[in-house]
Amino acid sequence: MTDRETVCSSGVRGTGVKSVSVLVGDSVTLNTDVPDTQICDVIQWRFDHQNSPVAEINRIAGIFNTSDGADGRFRHRLQLDYRTGSLTIRNIGNRHSGLYEAGIPSTGIKHTIHKSFNVTVSDAEKSEIVTEGETVTLQTNVSEIQKDDQILWIFGEIVIAEIYKAAQFYIYDDSGLYELKISSSRHVILRRITVTVTGE
Template structure:
């Protein structure tokens, strides 16, 4: 009987441990995920319409865990709200909500508000701030082209400067994705090449995007891939890379067959 009671108590304690963490201390859970772009304004709400005299507000912040106090309101102690000025924050004296204006990447992290009155209430916000995107630039290059490219091909490069984390650059032909490249580093140049024919009439576009926004630049083949004086390209005959090599081989073979046939005919006729 005693052993059963001991086992029951142990099981109860284990359940309390898993459900509450350390006995009586509730585990923190993220209530809201907010993704924004640099320069936006964000308000982290307390869900309070108007603070009462017995309510205290404490905001904490941290990249991995919200452990640094950044803003407080202590109504019962008759003290005014205090804010960590290094993060350029503002706290609403009426509701206790935290206001972040002109947000930057340094504001990325976890925000926790603790509301103390008759009971203890916690809300945790995870804020992710993405750097603003720049419009991609498309330029004509030659060093990025494959060695099998022919004179009928135009090689272009789509580039984006100073990209941040979770940014990708992609080439589209109409609605179809042709190629894509992404990066996780900060403040680097991201480039992606593409080969097209001079006479190609398809629609191509380069898209740079992060999880919350994207920017598009269209490729104008006739403007960017114009031929220099003295050059001529036959539409429908040449193509980029391997295809042209095959066509040339077939044409050469046909010319050889015709030449041999002509010589045989000439000899017989004589």
């Protein structure tokens, strides 16, 4: 491997396995933590110790692609960030649960940094029907908010609630599609819940 092939941000660190819980139909982004200002020439994503990578960047060889997986489970679902190598899994399903690992060669060091994520996918109802005047609670399914988490509730294109170090709350009581975005240095999760308000 040439010196150029090992170019990567020295700020990327390998840590323990991160646990990510998502619901069927969610989109989740697994972050490599490579800054936008840095470029890694080689990044490989593997799923559950499969021999072939499910996503790969090799700028020297001109490779930038995602794979459907040996059984086609990832067909039309994977998106790779060209600069950072972060991997997004769209419309996730139960068979996408498992261990995802990014291999990133480290600058000036004869080893590869590994970023690992244990993704658990569970079923959940994605719609709520309430009578006008009733109260409805839309669950985030997050057990604990970390200090670097940002949580946004979005209705249409309007941010109606936000938690980021300090919390601000807004009330919006229309029928429609509510979107939840949970962002952190570890991952980004997008969820959708349809709320239908009926007459009394």
